[in-house]
Amino acid sequence: xAKKRIALDPKVSSDDVxxxxxxxxxxxVATLEKTEDRPKQDVYRGDEDDTRVYLIHDDALQLRYLYIxxxxxxxxxxxxxxxxxxxxxxxxxxxxKAAGSAxxxxxxxxxxxxxxxxxxxxxxxxxxxxDEAKSVRRAAVIAxxxxxxxxxxxxxxxxxxxxxxxxxxxxxxxxLRELG
Numbered sequence: 001x002a003k004k005r006i007a008l009d010p011k012v013s014s015d016d017v018x019x020x021x022x023x024x025x026x027x028x029v030a031t032l033e034k035t036e037d038r039p040k041q042d043v044y045r046g047d048e049d050d051t052r053v054y055l056i057h058d059d060a061l062q063l064r065y066l067y068i069x070x071x072x073x074x075x076x077x078x079x080x081x082x083x084x085x086x087x088x089x090x091x092x093x094x095x096x097k098a099a100g101s102a103x104x105x106x107x108x109x110x111x112x113x114x115x116x117x118x119x120x121x122x123x124x125x126x127x128x129x130x131d132e133a134k135s136v137r138r139a140a141v142i143a144x145x146x147x148x149x150x151x152x153x154x155x156x157x158x159x160x161x162x163x164x165x166x167x168x169x170x171x172x173x174x175x176l177r178e179l180g
Contacts, residue, residue: 066080087115089120
C-alpha cells in the first residue's frame with residue numbers, strides 16, 4: 001500500500017478540508033476523537049479503491065496535515081494539492097530560510113518534517129538542529145522523528161548526546177525510543 005503525508009499551510013482550516021473533500025467527492029467515513037495516544041482524525045474515502053485520507057489535527061505540532069493510505073495515494077495527494085494550500089519540503093525549506101523569528105523557524109521545520117515523507121534528510125532540518133533557539137531545536141527533534149530514516153536516527157542520537165540543553169537532549173532520547 002502506498003502512503004503519503006501532505007503538509008497543509010497553517011491557514012488551512014478543517015472547513016477548507018471539508019470543502020475540498022466535497023469538491024473531490026471524498027465522503028467522510030469517520031471521525032476518530034483525540035485520545036492520549038492519537039490526535040483527532042477526520043477520515044475520508046479518497047478513491048473507490050479503498051484509499052483513505054486522514055485529516056490529522058495534531059495539537060502537539062499545532063498543525064493540520066493529511067495522511068493518505070491506499071493504492072491511489074499518489075493520485076489522491078495530487079488531487080488534494082490542487083484543492084488545498086499545501087506546503088512541499090522545498091516550500092518549507094524556503095520558509096525556514098526566510099523566517100524572521102524563532103517561532104517562524106520552528107513552524108517551518110515542523111512543516112518540513114511533515115512534508116518530508118520520502119526518507120531524505122533535508123539540509124534545513126540538519127541546520128535547525130544547531131539553531132541558537134531551543135524552540136527551533138526542539139521542533140527539529142520532532143521533525144526528525146517524522147522523517148524516520150536512518151540518517152534522522154543518527155542525527156537524533158547526536159542531539160541526545162551533545163545538545164547544550166537538557167530538555168532538547170531528553171526530547172531526542174524519547175524520540176529515539178519511540179522510533180525503536
